[in-house]
Amino acid sequence: MGCFASRPSTSTSNNEPPNATSLPHNSSRAAINQPASSPSDPPSRTASSTRPNQPLRPPSPLPNSPSTPPWTRRFLESEREAFFDTRVTGxxxxxxxxxxxxxxxxRGDVAQAQGIVDAVGLNVPDGRVAVGKQLRSNGREKKAGGVFDERGVKYxxxxxxxxxxxxxxxxxxxEEKSGQEDAVMGEKGKGKEEDLGEKVTVRARLSDRGMDVSVRVGMGQTAAVIYREVQEKIGPRKVRLMYLGxxxxxxxxxxxxxxKEGDVVSAFVFDA
Known part of the structure; x- marks a missing residue:
C-alpha cells in the first residue's frame, strides 16, 4: 500500500492542513463538480506521527435523519454509496x-475498524471518525471529529x-429479499469446473508490507479463492479485499x- 512521506511545507503562512471535506447530505453527488486537490500541493507541516491520536470510539447515537421526511433504509444506503463514490479530494x-x-x-466492531485505520496510518485525534460539533468551555461550538492521513490531509x-x-x-x-439474494449467490458458488471461466491473474497488494500476492483464478470463481491465498501469506491476521471502492x-x-485483469486489488491487513 502506498504511503506518503511528510515533507516541509513551502509556505510559512499556511498552517492549516488540506481538507478532504465532506458535503451536506443533499449534495454528495455534486462533489464530482468540485476541483480535486493538485498532486503537487505541498502537505501540511504537521505530520501524522506528531498529531494527537486516540483509540476509536463507538459512533454516537444519531436521533434523526438529516432531513425530513425520515430516510428509508434503501435511501440511506444509496446516499452512503454516493458519498464515497463522489470524493474528489484526498x-x-x-x-x-x-x-x-x-x-x-x-456493526459495532470497533476493534476491526481500529485495525483498518492503523493499517493505513491514519490518525483520529479525538477518537471520532464522524465530524460533529462540541461546546467549548465558553459556550461556543467547535467542530470535532475527523481523520488525518500521513500528509496531514483531513477527511x-x-x-x-x-x-x-x-x-x-x-x-x-x-430482509426477505436479502435472504433470497444470498441463497442465489450460494448456488452460484457451487459452479462446476467447466464453469470457472477465463483464467486471469489477480494481484492483491498487502497493506502491511506493500508486497503483492498473485493468484491465478477463473473469472467464474468466487473471491473466496483470493481470500484463502492471501490468508496463507498473513497468518492469523485478518484481511479485507477492496476493489474500486x-x-x-x-x-x-x-x-x-x-x-479487470491487470488491476491491483487492495488487501487491508489488520490484527484479529
Missing amino acids: SAEVWSALKLACECLR EIPAWVVADPGDVVEEEGE KVWSENKTLEELGY
Whole structure:
C-alpha cells in the first residue's frame, strides 16, 4: 500500500492542513463538480506521527435523519454509496479504507475498524471518525471529529455514514429479499469446473508490507479463492479485499465483482 512521506511545507503562512471535506447530505453527488486537490500541493507541516491520536470510539447515537421526511433504509444506503463514490479530494486508498472502517463501526466492531485505520496510518485525534460539533468551555461550538492521513490531509465523514439515524424507515420485504439474494449467490458458488471461466491473474497488494500476492483464478470463481491465498501469506491476521471502492464479498465471482485483469486489488491487513 502506498504511503506518503511528510515533507516541509513551502509556505510559512499556511498552517492549516488540506481538507478532504465532506458535503451536506443533499449534495454528495455534486462533489464530482468540485476541483480535486493538485498532486503537487505541498502537505501540511504537521505530520501524522506528531498529531494527537486516540483509540476509536463507538459512533454516537444519531436521533434523526438529516432531513425530513425520515430516510428509508434503501435511501440511506444509496446516499452512503454516493458519498464515497463522489470524493474528489484526498487519497482514494484512504477513502476506501474509511468506507470499510465505517461499515465495521456500524456493526459495532470497533476493534476491526481500529485495525483498518492503523493499517493505513491514519490518525483520529479525538477518537471520532464522524465530524460533529462540541461546546467549548465558553459556550461556543467547535467542530470535532475527523481523520488525518500521513500528509496531514483531513477527511470528514457525516454522522449518518457511521451510524443509522434513529428514525430510519425499514421497508417491508427488504430482509426477505436479502435472504433470497444470498441463497442465489450460494448456488452460484457451487459452479462446476467447466464453469470457472477465463483464467486471469489477480494481484492483491498487502497493506502491511506493500508486497503483492498473485493468484491465478477463473473469472467464474468466487473471491473466496483470493481470500484463502492471501490468508496463507498473513497468518492469523485478518484481511479485507477492496476493489474500486467496494469490499469484495467472498461468495461473489470475479465476473460479478467487475474485475479487470491487470488491476491491483487492495488487501487491508489488520490484527484479529
